[in-house]
Every structure is written in structure tokens, then in C-alpha cells.
Amino acid sequence: xxxxxxxxxxxxxxxxxxxxxxxxxxxxxxxxxxxxxxxxxxxxxxxxxxxxxxxxxxxxxxxxxxxxxxxxxxxxxxxxxxxxxxxxxxxxxxxxxxxxxxxxxxxxxxxxxxxxxxxxxxxxxxxxxxxxxxxxxxxxxxxxxxxxxxxxxxxxxxxxxxxxxxxxxxxxxxxxxxxxxxxxxxxxxxxxxxxxxxxxxxxxxxxxxxxxxxxxxxxxxxxxxxxxxxxxxxxxxxxxxxx
Amino acid sequence: xxxxxxxxxxxxxxxxxxxxxxxxxxxxxxxxxxxxxxxxxxxxxxxxxxxxxxxxxxxxxxxxxxxxxxxxxxxxxxxxxxxxxxxxxxxxxxxxxxxxxxxxxxxxxxxxxxxxxxxxxxxxxxxxxxxxxxxxxxxxxxxxxxxxxxxxxxxxxxxxxxxxxxxxxxxxxxxxxxxxxxxxxxxxxxxxxxxxxxxxxxxxxxxxxxxxxxxxxxxxxxxxxxxxxxxxxxxxxxxxxxx
Numbered sequence: 001x002x003x004x005x006x007x008x009x010x011x012x013x014x015x016x017x018x019x020x021x022x023x024x025x026x027x028x029x030x031x032x033x034x035x036x037x038x039x040x041x042x043x044x045x046x047x048x049x050x051x052x053x054x055x056x057x058x059x060x061x062x063x064x065x066x067x068x069x070x071x072x073x074x075x076x077x078x079x080x081x082x083x084x085x086x087x088x089x090x091x092x093x094x095x096x097x098x099x100x101x102x103x104x105x106x107x108x109x110x111x112x113x114x115x116x117x118x119x120x121x122x123x124x125x126x127x128x129x130x131x132x133x134x135x136x137x138x139x140x141x142x143x144x145x146x147x148x149x150x151x152x153x154x155x156x157x158x159x160x161x162x163x164x165x166x167x168x169x170x171x172x173x174x175x176x177x178x179x180x181x182x183x184x185x186x187x188x189x190x191x192x193x194x195x196x197x198x199x200x201x202x203x204x205x206x207x208x209x210x211x212x213x214x215x216x217x218x219x220x221x222x223x224x225x226x227x228x229x230x231x232x233x234x235x236x237x238x239x240x241x242x243x
Numbered sequence: 244x245x246x247x248x249x250x251x252x253x254x255x256x257x258x259x260x261x262x263x264x265x266x267x268x269x270x271x272x273x274x275x276x277x278x279x280x281x282x283x284x285x286x287x288x289x290x291x292x293x294x295x296x297x298x299x300x301x302x303x304x305x306x307x308x309x310x311x312x313x314x315x316x317x318x319x320x321x322x323x324x325x326x327x328x329x330x331x332x333x334x335x336x337x338x339x340x341x342x343x344x345x346x347x348x349x350x351x352x353x354x355x356x357x358x359x360x361x362x363x364x365x366x367x368x369x370x371x372x373x374x375x376x377x378x379x380x381x382x383x384x385x386x387x388x389x390x391x392x393x394x395x396x397x398x399x400x401x402x403x404x405x406x407x408x409x410x411x412x413x414x415x416x417x418x419x420x421x422x423x424x425x426x427x428x429x430x431x432x433x434x435x436x437x438x439x440x441x442x443x444x445x446x447x448x449x450x451x452x453x454x455x456x457x458x459x460x461x462x463x464x465x466x467x468x469x470x471x472x473x474x475x476x477x478x479x480x481x482x483x484x485x486x
Contacts (some may be wrong), residue, residue, distance in 0.1 A: 005472040023268060024472055030472055051271060055305045062298045187471050221475035227470045228430050229248040229267055231275055232464035
């Protein structure tokens with residue numbers, strides 16, 4: 001059995017900084033967690049908020065704190081720091097090898113899709129973003145870790161893609177058609193969803209966009225863990241301008 | 244310009260837990276850092292130490308602390324916690340978009356290779372692991388971020404591969420031959436080095452092994468950040484046994 005996680009992420013058009021922050025951390029008792037936060041508005045201010053939230057969550061997860069408790073703590077922390085004036089959308093997706101489960105934590109109104117066999121479930125109960133008030137609760141769903149499951153989650157840049165052109169992305173239908181292919185990789189699923197969202201915004205993303213895909217396959221593995229990061233360096237960086 | 248980072252990691256043969264811990268984090272002022280620690284011995288105890296060290300370093304880096312200061316802090320912290328009785332080897336590899344440099348921090352006797360054009364430089368000044376005494380200093384090297392650079396670093400499982408069969412891995416020669424290929428991906432470089440180390444240990448790694456490769460290419464990019472994680476789930480996990 002192998003767990004594949006893929007991320008595809010782009011900044012708002014002509015924006016040098018993304019307000020979305022994403023980190024992947026190892027869980028102290030086995031497994032891995034993906035933490036994604038989208039700070040209110042975009043640019044520098046949003047980045048500060050989203051990275052503050054993600055940092056708090058990953059440091060708690062690394063200490064063995066449960067996902068739900070980490071999300072609550074991040075909410076209280078943001079609420080205290082910013083007196084309830086700024087909010088962030090937060091998702092935590094964990095493959096927990098200690099409990100043998102996938103744990104999906106949502107403080108993000110955007111839905112999360114869980115595909116298994118022919119079925120695609122849409123997790124979309126109403127939740128509040130973190131930092132808005134005291135006593136914010138996350139929605140938590142738990143599934144057995146088993147081969148064949150695909151989980152897709154994303155930030156509101158994907159939800160609102162095409163909005164200004166009177167279009168929108170039907171993630172469920174698109175995901176269904178992608179999964180009909182012969183065992184697509186997690187990265188292929190993430191790339192296809194992001195590409196479609198960018199197309200709906202006519203090539204100029206109207207907001208920061210991040211897509212996370214987790215797949216569990218039952219393919220034989222060589223027991224090697226792998227991680228790849230591709231970081232494009234935008235030509236706006238001063239050290240590139242000097243060239 | 245694009246920065247590619249790849250990791251390939253395997254546990255000691257028949258060991259359920261790796262004593263090597265690796266995390267990749269975003270730098271608050273732009274760029275990314277890879278933090279790799281190898282705890283003394285192997286298994287659970289080593290894992291505790293290496294994750295303690297990596298956690299300390301990533302939380303400091305996320306707050307904007309410089310790499311060298313983060314390494315010193317991790318050393319003092321480990322020394323204080325374990326009264327100098329346990330040590331860990333530590334490497335930090337950062338692509339810092341604020342300064343436009345690659346920063347390589349070594350508290351690991353294993354060398355780091357930096358290839359650029361036809362030249363492969365071997366960074367191997369003597370350094371102490373962290374936690375051994377007070378006033379441990381890292382060796383720090385800094386290079387301009389420019390296309391064509393490849394950096395390779397690894398833990399002592401690679402250094403000692405083949406030892407018990409009277410063989411050893413000549414990383415420099417192997418790297419030179421891999422880089423002669425047409426623009427190999429960072430993942431290909433990491434996979435090839437790890438595969439060769441495993442082969443020298445006759446398919447049964449005698450220690451935890453981790454390889455990190457960073458490449459800077461000047462290929463046109465689509466401005467999308469990507470990350471992929473492949474996590475094999477060993478059949479030793481109880482929830483798999485129950486199936």
C-alpha cells in the first residue's frame with residue numbers, strides 16, 4: 001500500500017506572494033499531515049495570517065496533538081492575536097498510521113471530495129473559518145485507510161474560478177472523469193483540476209489557488225519514501241532582475 | 244528559473260522506524276528549506292532525537308531565524324535536554340529568495356556535493372554533530388542561486404553503504420556520470436544514488452538512508468508550485484495485519 005500526496009498551487013495573477021500557505025509534516029506516531037490555510041484577502045497580509053495559522057498547527061501536530069485540537073488551538077490563537085478581526089480558512093488532511101485512518105478536518109467552507117470505488121462523497125457541512133470568534137469548531141471526518149480512496153481539497157480560488165465570466169468549476173464531475181482513467185497519479189489529478197480552474201479564469205487566476213490530492217494505492221512498493229518539490233522562481237525577485 | 248528538490252529515504256532493513264527525520268518548510272521571506280537530521284543509533288530512540296532537532300530548526304526558520312542560528316539553537320537545546328549524552332547529525336539546505344542564495348549548513352560529517360557546470364565541489368570541512376557539547380558551530384557555505392547548480396547531501400547510511408562487504412560508494416564519480424545525462428530530474432539523481440547505496444548493502448540497508456538533491460534549472464515554468472509525497476505503508480502496521 002502506498003499513500004500519494006500531491007499539491008499544485010498558483011498565485012493570484014500578477015501577485016508575487018500567495019495568501020495560501022501549505023506545509024506537509026510527518027506525524028510523530030507515523031503517517032503524514034497536510035495543513036492548508038488561506039488568509040483573508042490576498043498578498044502580504046494574507047500570507048502573514050495563513051502562515052501564522054499553519055505554523056501553529058504543524059507545531060502542535062508534531063507534538064502529537066490531535067488534528068481537531070490543533071485546529072481549535074489555531075483558531076483561538078488567531079482570535080487572540082488579531083482580536084477576531086481577521087480570519088483564515090483551514091484544512092488538515094492526515095494519513096494517521098497509528099489509527100489506520102484518514103482524518104479530514106475542515107474550517108473551510110470549500111467542500112472536500114472523497115472518492116472510493118464508483119462513489120464520490122462531498123463533505124460540505126457548514127463550518128466557520130478560524131479566528132472569527134471564540135469556540136470555533138472544525139468539522140472532522142474519519143475514514144479507514146484503504147487502497148482506492150482519493151481525497152481532494154482546495155482553497156476558494158478554485159471555488160470561485162470563472163465567477164467573473166459567469167462560469168464555475170464542477171469539481172465532482174471533473175474528478176469523476178479523471179478517475180475513470182487508468183489509475184491517474186495524485187499529481188495528475190491535482191494538475192488537471194488546477195489547470196481547469198485557471199482556464200475558467202481565462203489564464204489569469206483571480207485569487208490564489210491551491211489543490212491537494214491524496215490517493216491510496218495498493219501497488220507494490222520498494223519501501224522508499226519520496227518527496228519532490230518544484231518551486232518556480234518568479235522573475236520579480238530582485239536577484240533575478242540584476243542578471 | 245525553477246528550483247527542484249527531491250528526497251529518497253529508506254529505513255534500515257527490517258526496521259519499522261527510521262532514525263532520520265526530514266522536513267521541507269517554506270521560508271517566511273521567500274524560498275524553501277530542507278532540514279535533515281540523523282539521530283544517534285537507529286529505531287525509536289534515534290527517531291525521537293532527530294525529530295526533536297528538526298522540529299526545533301523548522302520552528303525557528305519559520306520565524307525568520309537564520310539557518311546558522313537555528314542550527315546552534317538546536318544543538319544547545321539537544322545538549323540541554325539530554326545533558327550532552329546523545330548527538331544528531333544535522334543538515335539544512337535553503338534556497339533563500341530574499342538573498343538570492345543557496346545556503347548549506349552542515350553539522351554532519353558526511354560531505355555535501357555542489358555541482359556546477361563541469362565542476363563538482365565537495366564540502367567536507369570537519370564539523371561536530373549537534374548536541375555533543377556547548378558551543379557547537381555549523382559549517383556554512385553560500386552560493387548564488389543560478390541555473391545549473393546541483394546540491395547533494397545525505398546521511399551516514401549512504402556514507403557507510405557497502406562497508407560490511409568491503410565496498411563503498413564513490414558519490415562524486417557516480418554523480419558526475421548521472422549529470423552527464425540530458426538534464427536528469429532531481430528525483431532521478433536521488434533515486435539513482437539511493438539505489439546504488441542499497442545495492443552495496445546487498446539489498447538490505449545496514450542503516451537508515453536519506454538522500455536530498457536540489458537542482459536549479461532555467462527551464463520556462465508555468466508558475467505552478469508542485470509537491471509530491473510518496474509514503475509506502477509497511478505491512479507491519481497493525482491495521483494492515485487485521486485485513
